[in-house]
Amino acid sequence: MWVRWLLVLQLCCFLSACASSKIYWRDIIREVGAASVSAKDDQLLLCTQLYQGETQVHQCRVEMTALFRARALCHADSTPDYCVRMAEYTWRHYKSHVLTEAPDIRHANTYPVMCGYQEKSVTPCKKIN
Structure with missing residues (x-):
């Protein structure tokens, strides 16, 4: 009986995760890797x-803008991939703790991207580039 309930619970969790409306950088990176995307x-x-839907498409464009900005600014860092991962963390924190409104492309173009994590000398990437 317990095993059945555990299986049902796992199935419900899986289905609710599939129905999530969140847009993740890893999904965009996977799709961008298959296609060359640069222009708006x-x-x-x-x-x-x-x-699907106007809201999700807009959210995807905002996330993609933030990702491309991080990639461009982190290019000069000693470990660009790590810098991009930290930029994603910063972007999530910026959206949830700093912004008082829904994030848009303007925010994605101005959030702080930091470089130098591996060297323990964190500075804004703009100063390095």
Whole structure:
């Protein structure tokens, strides 16, 4: 009996995770790796292919803008991949603790991206580039 309930609970958790409306950088990175996306039109096209509904497409474009900005600024860092992962963490923190409104492309273009984590000398990436 317990095993059945555990299986039902796991299935419910799995289904609710699949129905989540959150947009993750890892999903965008996986899709961007398959297609070359650079222009805003390409971003819109990819987001409309990945997500349904105007809200999710807009959220995808905001996340993609933040990701591309992090990649561009972290390019000069000694460990660019780690820098991008830390930028994602900063972006999530910025959205949940700093912004008082829903994030948009303007916010994605201005949030702080830091470099130098591995060297223990964290500075804004703009100063390095």
